[in-house]
Each structure stands twice: as structure tokens, then as C-alpha cells.
Amino acid sequence: xxxxxxxxxxxxxxxxxxxxxxxxxxxxxxxxxxxxxxxxxxxxxxxxxxxxxxxxxxxxxxxxxxxxxxxxxxxxxxxxxxxxxxxxxxxxxxxxxxxxxxxxxxxxxxxxxxxxxxxxxxxxxxxxxxxxxxxxxxxxxxxxxxxxxxxxxxxxxxxxxxxxxxxxxxxxxxxxxxxxxxxxxxxxxxxxxxxxxxxxxxxxxxxxxxxxxxxxxxxxxxxxxxxxxxxxxxxxxxxxxxxxxxxxxxxxxxxxxxxxxxxxxxxxxxxxxxxxxxxxxxxxxxxxxxxxxxxxxxxxxxxxxxxxxxxxxxxxxxxxxxxxxxxxxxxxxxxxxxxxxxxxxxxxxxxxxxxxxxxxxxxxxxxxxxxxxxx
Amino acid sequence: xxxxxxxxxxxxxxxxxxxxxxxxxxxxxxxxxxxxxxxxxxxxxxxxxxxxxxxxxxxxxxxxxxxxxxxxxxxxxxxxxxxxxxxxxxxxxxxxxxxxxxxxxxxxxxxxxxxxxxxxxxxxxxxxxxxxxxxxxxxxxxxxxxxxxxxxxxxxxxxxxxxxxxxxxxxxxxxxxxxxxxxxxxxxxxxxxxxxxxxxxxxxxxxxxxxxxxxxxxxxxxx
Ligand SMILES: [Zn+2]
Numbered sequence: 001x002x003x004x005x006x007x008x009x010x011x012x013x014x015x016x017x018x019x020x021x022x023x024x025x026x027x028x029x030x031x032x033x034x035x036x037x038x039x040x041x042x043x044x045x046x047x048x049x050x051x052x053x054x055x056x057x058x059x060x061x062x063x064x065x066x067x068x069x070x071x072x073x074x075x076x077x078x079x080x081x082x083x084x085x086x087x088x089x090x091x092x093x094x095x096x097x098x099x100x101x102x103x104x105x106x107x108x109x110x111x112x113x114x115x116x117x118x119x120x121x122x123x124x125x126x127x128x129x130x131x132x133x134x135x136x137x138x139x140x141x142x143x144x145x146x147x148x149x150x151x152x153x154x155x156x157x158x159x160x161x162x163x164x165x166x167x168x169x170x171x172x173x174x175x176x177x178x179x180x181x182x183x184x185x186x187x188x189x190x191x192x193x194x195x196x197x198x199x200x201x202x203x204x205x206x207x208x209x210x211x212x213x214x215x216x217x218x219x220x221x222x223x224x225x226x227x228x229x230x231x232x233x234x235x236x237x238x239x240x241x242x243x244x245x246x247x248x249x250x251x252x253x254x255x256x257x258x259x260x261x262x263x264x265x266x267x268x269x270x271x272x273x274x275x276x277x278x279x280x281x282x283x284x285x286x287x288x289x290x291x292x293x294x295x296x297x298x299x300x301x302x303x304x305x306x307x308x309x310x311x312x313x314x315x316x317x318x319x320x321x322x323x324x325x326x327x328x329x330x331x332x333x334x335x336x337x338x339x340x341x342x343x344x345x346x347x348x349x350x351x352x353x354x355x356x357x358x359x360x361x362x363x364x365x366x367x368x369x370x371x372x373x374x375x
Numbered sequence: 376x377x378x379x380x381x382x383x384x385x386x387x388x389x390x391x392x393x394x395x396x397x398x399x400x401x402x403x404x405x406x407x408x409x410x411x412x413x414x415x416x417x418x419x420x421x422x423x424x425x426x427x428x429x430x431x432x433x434x435x436x437x438x439x440x441x442x443x444x445x446x447x448x449x450x451x452x453x454x455x456x457x458x459x460x461x462x463x464x465x466x467x468x469x470x471x472x473x474x475x476x477x478x479x480x481x482x483x484x485x486x487x488x489x490x491x492x493x494x495x496x497x498x499x500x501x502x503x504x505x506x507x508x509x510x511x512x513x514x515x516x517x518x519x520x521x522x523x524x525x526x527x528x529x530x531x532x533x534x535x536x537x538x539x540x541x542x543x544x545x546x547x548x549x550x551x552x553x554x555x556x557x558x559x560x561x562x563x564x565x566x567x568x569x570x571x572x573x574x575x576x577x578x579x580x581x582x583x584x585x586x587x588x589x590x591x592x593x594x595x596x597x598x
Contacts, residue, residue, distance in 0.1 A: 097454040105463055
């Protein structure tokens with residue numbers, strides 16, 4: 001296997017995007033994505049079974065398109081990488097089975113990759129302005145990652161992208177993007193909720209209403225020396241309920257619902273608590289570089305406030321191009337290439353997808369290593 | 376003609392079938408349980424190929440059971456078959472998974488002229504189909520596949536794990552009360568039909584049920 005500039009094909013199917021990306025070392029050759037988002041619109045959120053059905057039909061065409069765009073033949077690939085978790089179980093299963101079949105058919109080594117760490121790995125790709133890779137094919141020192149999407153909300157510390165990643169905090173209920181979708185439904189704004197609320201919030205007064213910031217009470221926060229249980233964690237389900245109550249109160253009084261103000265106040269509550277806790281986690285763990293990932297990175301207010309608070313805390317913020325922030329196969333390929341270059345052994349074809357794969361598992365261990373660990 | 380058959384509509388199974396081999400079987404494997412498809416299928420196929428000393432280039436066609444069966448498991452076989460067929464550039468055919476049990480019944484000595492095949496559809500329902508049999512011929516599908524309650528099935532001898540589950544209601548054959556569709560019979564069926572010049576299905580899964588997603592109604596207003 002070429003371990004210095006490996007040609008790696010990455011497969012992503014953890015939510016509603018079927019992605020196939022190809023990289024050579026840290027060079028991005030293609031990022032091909034087929035989304036089933038349109039099929040979820042009428043339901044107001046991702047329906048796992050619909051996403052799984054769409055993955056099955058999209059995989060081969062997406063693979064073909066990616067190989068054509070990158071002008072690469074399967075024979076030339078050095079390794080295959082696939083998201084094996086975390087994500088929707090049925091959706092992961094399609095990508096994992098397809099990836100394993102690809103490995104059997106081509107004889108290429110297969111890496112079973114952690115989706116969250118892959119969001120960080122995308123920052124290593126070169127020649128994409130704004131990416132963490134603009135300093136060269138190495139991640140910056142003291143790196144953290146803030147991941148915000150419809151499926152997850154996490155703050156990670158990355159000591160080594162290939163084998164040492166730590167979860168500092170995460171949502172204990174809804175993901176931030178999920179909260180946007182649910183609130184957009186309450187406000188009658190359609191799906192996906194993020195862009196709709198972001199747009200409308202610009203016309204509203206965020207200070208008109210104050211919504212709660214979850215898990216910010218002292219009992220959850222503790223102190224830097226004695227951190228509470230949820231010092232860096234988030235919770236958005238109470239916020240969603242508060243928005244619903246607020247709307248009901250206006251309706252009960254027979255008043256017009258100030259939709260723009262509510263959207264702005266909701267967005268402010270989400271963005272405020274995400275950024276303040278993320279920056280706190282960074283300061284208390286010596287993190288001086290933060291990579292922003294996940295689809296909600298597109299949110300204008302989140303980017304603005306994250307930039308503002310990071311720079312006030314002396315933290316440098318890296319935001320990859322948006323098509324690399326949302327779920328895609330290129331990020332899986334990018335992390336796969338890092339694993340190959342670091343000499344990590346492939347996972348083989350016997351692993352099971354894991355819908356709650358922890359970030360401490362960057363890639364599923366090779367069978368021998370897994371056996372040794374079990375002894 | 377060398378065929379790779381795969382079925383994951385209940386258990387995961389795969390078989391290499393050839394008209395040159397005894398009983399058509401070059402090699403086969405199947406799992407006991409119905410929930411580890413993603414782990415066992417690819418290693419199983421790899422082992423099958425290695426043991427038979429064949430590569431993708433030697434295979435003439437791939438056949439996959441398209442269900443009905445529990446969705447996630449069913450897709451694991453179809454995703455595998457589609458990918459193998461694409462990479463190896465081989466024709467891919469689908470076969471209704473209950474046909475595998477029907478052939479197994481037809482090959483038993485006491486097969487009746489008309490019968491049902493039923494598999495477990497979970498949620499207290501079965502996937503089922505009705506077949507007729509003429510001596511010396513392949514079983515003929517005359518109704519189905521359907522999904523429904525055992526109590527609503529026609530009054531005929533019933534074969535397969537779905538019949539076994541509801542043996543209090545159905546005329547379940549005890550010798551077949553734990554039988555699942557197996558790639559071995561599926562491959563045999565496909566080989567016979569391809570050689571007879573018959574057409575097979577494509578690899579579109581037979582879900583028979585909608586995705587269960589509810590379109591949310593309008594939010595109730597406070598007044
Ligand atoms: Zn993601």
C-alpha cells in the first residue's frame with residue numbers, strides 16, 4: 001500500500017447524505033454527494049427508513065459519479081474508508097455493507113471510521129481556502145473541534161487525529177440542528193429549519209424575549225477546579241418547549257405571534273449557549289485552535305458569535321468550506337488517508353456498524369488487535 | 376454457468392452455484408441468527424470464493440433475494456449484491472425470497488399440489504405467498520407476496536418459519552417450521568430459470584410496507 005500519498009475512497013451514509021469522496025494524501029479529488037433531504041421535507045425531519053431506502057438506491061450511482069469526476073479507477077485506490085458510526089443504524093448499515101462488498105470485490109483494505117472525527121479530518125485537506133489545512137498538511141497545535149449539525153452537537157479535543165480524540169462535551173438530548181427543525185415546525189417555517197430561522201431572525205429582535213440556556217445553572221456547571229457533570233454539555237429540549245409555550249401564550253391572548261422575534265430569540269439562545277460553553281471548554285483545556293464542522297456551520301449568527309468569542313479568548317477559528325462541513329464522503333476519505341499515512345492497520349471486513357461509536361475509537365481496530373484487546 | 380446467490384431476507388446466506396457441480400452447489404454458508412448480517416455477510420462471501428478458488432472474474436451472474444423481509448437486513452444483501460455486480464461488471468438478478476422455501480418444499484417427498492410459504496414479518500404478521508406444484512416442474516407463484524396476519528391466510532398447508540410461529544392458526548408443516556429463505560435454494564431456482572430462458576426480477580427490494588413515517592398534522596393552536 002502507498003503510505004505516503006495514499007489514494008483513498010471514502011463512503012458516508014450515517015444520516016440522509018450518501019457521500020463518496022476521493023483524496024490523494026491531503027488533496028481532494030472529488031466530493032460527490034446525493035441527498036435524500038427533499039424526501040424528508042413533508043415530514044419536517046429526517047425519517048431513518050426513508051434515508052436508508054435512498055442510500056441503497058444512491059450508492060452505486062454516487063460511486064460511479066465520484067470515480068468519473070476524480071478520473072480514478074477502482075484498481076488504483078490504495079484503501080477504502082467508510083463511516084461505521086455514530087449515526088442512524090439502518091443508514092450506516094447500507095454504507096458499511098456496500099463498503100465491505102467493495103473491499104471484497106477489489107481486495108482493497110477497509111477502514112471503519114468514526115464520523116465525528118472525520119468532520120475534523122476534513123480540515124486537513126489542502127488547497128481549500130479557509131480550511132485548517134491552509135497551514136499545510138498538518139493540523140494546528142492544541143486543536144479542538146466544535147461540531148454542530150442536525151445529528152450532533154459536540155466539542156472535541158484532538159491530541160492526535162489518528163488515535164487520540166476526546167469528547168469534552170455534547171448534547172444530552174436533541175442536536176442543535178434538530179432543535180432548529182422542531183422550532184421551525186412550531187413557527188410554521190418548514191424544513192430544514194436552520195436556514196429558515198437564520199433568515200427570519202435577521203428581521204427580529206433577539207432581545208424581545210429571553211429563552212432559557214440549558215444546563216447553565218451552577219449545579220451543572222460547577223467550577224473549573226470542580227467541574228459539574230454537564231459543564232460542557234448542552235440540552236435543547238427545554239428550549240424547544242419554552243418556544244412552544246411562548247407561542248401558545250400569544251395565541252391564548254389572541255395576539256399575533258411575533259414570529260421573527262421568536263426566531264431571533266431562539267437562535268440567540270442556541271448560539272449563545274453553544275459558543276459560551278465551547279469557548280469555556282477550550283480555555284480550560286488549553287485549546288488554541290478550533291475547527292467548526294457540521295451543517296449548522298452555515299448559520300450566519302453561529303459563525304459570527306463563534307468568531308467573536310474565539311478571538312476574544314485568543315482562539316483561532318477554522319471554518320472549512322461549507323460543502324465539506326456538511327456530511328460527505330471526502331471527510332471520510334481524508335481521515336482514512338491520515339490513518340494510512342500514520343501506519344494504522346485497516347479494520348478488516350468483520351466489524352459491525354456502531355450507531356453510538358465513541359470518539360475515542362477513531363477507526364475500528366484490526367481483527368488481531370481487537371482480539372488482543374479482548375483477552 | 377457460475378452464480379453467486381445472496382439472501383438476507385431473514386438469516387444471511389450466500390451460495391456459489393454451478394450447473395457443472397453436483398446438485399449445483401459449489402459452496403454455501405448461512406447464519407443462525409437474523410441480526411448480524413453486516414458483520415458476517417462479506418467475510419462469508421470472501422470465504423466462499425477463497426474455498427472454491429474462484430474470483431469475481433469467474434462468476435457469470437449474481438442473484439439476490441429481494442425479500443420480502445425485515446428492511447435493514449434485506450438491504451444489507453441487496454447493497455452487497457449491487458456493489459459486487461457493479462465492480463465485477465456482472466449481470467444482477469433479483470428473486471423473490473419466498474421462492475427459496477418453495478423450491479425446498481417442492482424437493483421434499485410429500486410436497487402438496489398447492490401450498491403457502493410464510494416467513495416472519497415481525498409485528499405479529501407474516502410475509503406469505505401461494506404456490507402450485509406440478510410434478511417435475513419448478514413451483515409456480517400464483518399469489519403474493521403479501522404481508523398480513525396469519526389468521527387471514529388461505530387454508531392451505533403452510534411452510535417456513537412464519538408458519539411455524541403461528542402453528543396454532545396455520546396448517547404448518549413441522550419439518551419446515553424453522554426454515555428461512557436460503558441462498559442455496561434461491562441460487563438453484565435462479566439457475567434453473569435462467570437455463571430455461573426465463574426472465575428474473577431486478578434487484579428492487581420488495582418492502583411491501585411503507586416507511587411508517589407520519590406526515591405531521593398542523594400544530595394545535597392554543598385557542
Ligand atoms: Zn455529521
